[in-house]
Amino acid sequence: MTKVRFGPSGSTKTLEPLEALEYITSDFTELKAFEVPFTMYQYQLPSYSSEYKENFQKLLQKHEIYASCHAPFTISLTNLRQFRSYGKKRLLKVMKLAKGLGCSIVVIHPGGYQEGLKKENHIKIVVKHCKEVLSEIQNIYLGLETTGKHRQFGKLEELLEVVQQVEKVKIVLDWAHIHARGGGVLKNLDDAINVLQKLENTLGNDVLKDLHMHFTGVEFTIIQQPTLSLETFLTGKKEIIREGSEKKHLPINQNSPDPKLILKAIKEFNVSGTIICESPLREIDALQLFKIYETL
Ligand SMILES: [Zn+2]
Secondary structure, eight states, rough: OOOOOEEEBOOOOOOOOOHHHHHHHOOOOOOEEEEEOOTTOOOOOOOOOHHHHHHHHHHHTTTTEEEEEOOHHHHHSHHHIIIIIHHHHHHHHHHHHHHHTOOOOEEEOOOBBTTOOHHHHHHHHHHHHHHHHHHOOOOOOEEEEEOOSSTTTTTTTHHHHHHHTTTTEEEEEEEEHHHHHSOOOOSHHOOOOOOOHHEEEEEEGGGGEEEEOOOOOOEEEEEEEOOHHHHHHHOOOHHHHHHHEEEEOOGGGOTTTTTTHHHHHHEEETEEEEEOOTTTHHHHHHHHHHHHHHOO
């Protein structure tokens, strides 16, 4: 029995939610998950009539689709000033909109590292902001995604610390981002299992019973640079940081990372939940992932 649902973020035809969902439910009936992508909405969010939202929810129910939503890239949980002036308001707006569309979780990239701010303080600020948002909205999860770029807060270890401190915050495992950030770290089955093991060790077995994941092929570069913290500036001690950074998404057949080994790890580790495909071939690759998972 399939324990993992697969689905795309939007679709190759359109990112417009209802149209995309109609297409997926008619032509890709094996797919049982769908992520509404609000990633590119920089300043204004779309608004939908209650009839539109009702139709969207009806379609989800009819085809037993699990829905999630991706918040705009521009909302930051690490930037104090931005969060206060408009970030919090916008995130709450996204979450309300997502609830209206029947989504169970809103996925967000937590934000960039703030210059002069220590790692522990980033964690504190993100925890504080998550609590603030979640105190004003019920019945929906906030999902913090592992990020792929070297300037973004959101390494697995950082997010695990946040998730342990806030109820209703879940970790979203983006396999491509983990691969990219580690400079191509997911090379064999054990590498993928290690990630899941780390989750289980820190958050307990329950986290594996409903895990939200993203998958795509990914191209990345290796960045080498001195640290740019205030401490570096004051002490003059420079440390060279070498890490990978996401460049762009690729179709899953580019094997970066190899979908077979990730899916095998998920199956062997008995993970249940959702895999959203964010490759340029969205629903086509989501179906491919479903088929690979079924044959393993
Ligand atoms: Zn994302």
